[in-house]
Amino acid sequence: MSSTVQQPAIDAQAVLRRLGIEPVNSGVCWGEWIANPSGGELVSHSPGDGSELARVRMASEAEYDEVVAQAAKAFEKWRLFPAPRRGQIVREIGDELRACKDDLGALVTLEMGKILAEGLGEVQEMIDVADFSVGLSRQLYGLTMPSERPGHRMYELWHPLGIAGVITAFNFPVAVWSWNALIAMACGDTVLWKPSSMTPLTAIAVQHICNRVLDRHGWKGVCNLVIGSGSKVGERMLHDKRVPLVSCTGSTAVGIHVAEVVGERLGRTILELGGNNGIVAMDDANLELLVRAVLFAAVGTAGQRCTSTRRLLLQKGIAATVTDRLIHVYKQVPIGDPLDAGTLMGPLVSRSAVQDMMRGLERIREQGGEILYGGERVDLPGGCYVQPTIVRARHDMPIVREEIFAPILYVMEFDNLDQALEWHNEVPQGLSSAIFTTNVISAETFLSARGSDCGIANVNIGTSGAEIGGAFGGEKETGGGRESGSDSWKQYMRRQTVTVNMSNDLPLSQGIQFHI
Numbered sequence: 001m002s003s004t005v006q007q008p009a010i011d012a013q014a015v016l017r018r019l020g021i022e023p024v025n026s027g028v029c030w031g032e033w034i035a036n037p038s039g040g041e042l043v044s045h046s047p048g049d050g051s052e053l054a055r056v057r058m059a060s061e062a063e064y065d066e067v068v069a070q071a072a073k074a075f076e077k078w079r080l081f082p083a084p085r086r087g088q089i090v091r092e093i094g095d096e097l098r099a100c101k102d103d104l105g106a107l108v109t110l111e112m113g114k115i116l117a118e119g120l121g122e123v124q125e126m127i128d129v130a131d132f133s134v135g136l137s138r139q140l141y142g143l144t145m146p147s148e149r150p151g152h153r154m155y156e157l158w159h160p161l162g163i164a165g166v167i168t169a170f171n172f173p174v175a176v177w178s179w180n181a182l183i184a185m186a187c188g189d190t191v192l193w194k195p196s197s198m199t200p201l202t203a204i205a206v207q208h209i210c211n212r213v214l215d216r217h218g219w220k221g222v223c224n225l226v227i228g229s230g231s232k233v234g235e236r237m238l239h240d241k242r243v244p245l246v247s248c249t250g251s252t253a254v255g256i257h258v259a260e261v262v263g264e265r266l267g268r269t270i271l272e273l274g275g276n277n278g279i280v281a282m283d284d285a286n287l288e289l290l291v292r293a294v295l296f297a298a299v300g301t302a303g304q305r306c307t308s309t310r311r312l313l314l315q316k317g318i319a320a321t322v323t324d325r326l327i328h329v330y331k332q333v334p335i336g337d338p339l340d341a342g343t344l345m346g347p348l349v350s351r352s353a354v355q356d357m358m359r360g361l362e363r364i365r366e367q368g369g370e371i372l373y374g375g376e377r378v379d380l381p382g383g384c385y386v387q388p389t390i391v392r393a394r395h396d397m398p399i400v401r402e403e404i405f406a407p408i409l410y411v412m413e414f415d416n417l418d419q420a421l422e423w424h425n426e427v428p429q430g431l432s433s434a435i436f437t438t439n440v441i442s443a444e445t446f447l448s449a450r451g452s453d454c455g456i457a458n459v460n461i462g463t464s465g466a467e468i469g470g471a472f473g474g475e476k477e478t479g480g481g482r483e484s485g486s487d488s489w490k491q492y493m494r495r496q497t498v499t500v501n502m503s504n505d506l507p508l509s510q511g512i513q514f515h516i
């Protein structure tokens with residue numbers, strides 16, 4: 001391990017300025033920023049060095065209501081604006097994102113702590129979603145189906161749904177908004193965003209970008225921002241019948257609450273909750289690829305992706321070699337300022353995240369886990385740095401079933417694929433998974449109905465770093481939601497099944513006769 005303390009290559013103040021961030025900002029906007037909102041003040045700190053970046057005035061319940069009223073009003077018109085023209089507006093948002101990719105990527109790094117390469121990757125993910133969404137705006141296809149009745153025609157129409165509520169987490173502070181918002185916009189919905197209180201500035205920067213584009217076209221109330229406390233603004237959104245869909249990324253505990261409250265009013269939810277992702281590595285795996293993939297998936301984003309690899313199941317023939325190689329590479333991971341191009345692992349998001357990791361490690365030790373590498377804090381400015389950690393674990397340690405949002409990798413040794421599948425699937429979460437093998441039978445078994453039970457299953461690729469074109473999400477306690485690519489768009493629309501009678505008769509379906 002080498003620790004680096006260097007002057008950041010990027011001027012944080014200049015980045016903030018270029019993105020429209022002031023020392024004190026309104027966090028409430030419906031196209032117009034609400035001046036000096038009254039829901040209290042939030043201070044955004046950089047986990048990279050603990051410094052204050054800026055302050056944000058949060059929404060009170062009354063200001064939340066004002067924004068929702070504007071979003072509802074805008075929906076009345078936006079839903080009638082032709083979808084391909086909505087797509088053009090999304091395209092311009094994509095262009096603006098391209099133009100400010102460096103700054104927005106740097107702000108993600110400054111505010112959340114992921115390394116710059118990953119901050120830039122996150123903005124690229126938004127650009128990719130924008131491109132996808134532009135195409136989608138001309139492809140909101142419904143099926144047609146043959147009617148069983150003579151002289152009848154059946155087909156389905158997809159209509160805009162309403163206001164899409166989007167609750168995002170700190171770890172992907174802008175990409176996850178784009179998965180929802182840019183698709184929802186093409187679908188004709190207006191969007192109400194409640195970002196994590198840990199990353200308000202990235203949200204404000206994105207709102208400025210959207211405002212710029214929407215203003216040019218005379219639209220207000222299409223993209224809306226309400227930064228506020230979960231207990232006030234978040235709860236109000238969950239209970240709000242004007243918001244027919246709430247898409248929430250967060251912990252399983254939060255997701256259960258969202259499902260209960262929104263479900264009670266029969267609103268829709270899209271839930272993207274905890275992951276506890278495993279890689280199964282067979283004796284015949286390409287070990288070069290495996291070690292590189294584990295490094296990115298377990299150490300990348302300091303283990304704070306919902307797709308991070310947390311469990312590495314090694315077949316016994318390669319277990320010792322792979323474990324040794326991993327310890328060797330873990331020792332060389334440069335930890336330090338996430339803005340520094342040489343850094344591979346930045347800080348955790350906050351000091352309380354460091355405490356959670358340390359408490360987790362105590363429980364791991366109590367349950368018989370053996371720390372093979374890491375497990376310590378790293379003394380760098382801000383106090384949010386830790387070592388990436390490898391633990392020799394047993395699959396039946398209770399803590400292995402939990403998601404600890406930190407760079408802790410459990411290594412376990414198995415005998416055969418059947419045992420590996422059993423262990424792989426026995427955790428309550430079901431987001432992402434992978435197998436490393438050069439044997440087609442092992443690979444196909446992993447992908448079969450008795451294989452991985454996750455929403456994402458990869459072969460010879462780690463568990464993180466999914467492309468936007470597929471549907472993203474997982475099963476079991478991950479919540480069942482799907483976002484971003486494939487046909488995820490359907491959740492942001494309402495389906496109308498249409499039957500048209502072009503005859504002069506009234507035949508009934510199922511052959512029913514009903515005459516006087």
Ligand code: UN1
Binds near residue numbers: 172465467
């Ligand atoms: C998340 O961690 O919430 O697949 C999202 C990935 C990224 C998205 C992660 N494309 O790792």
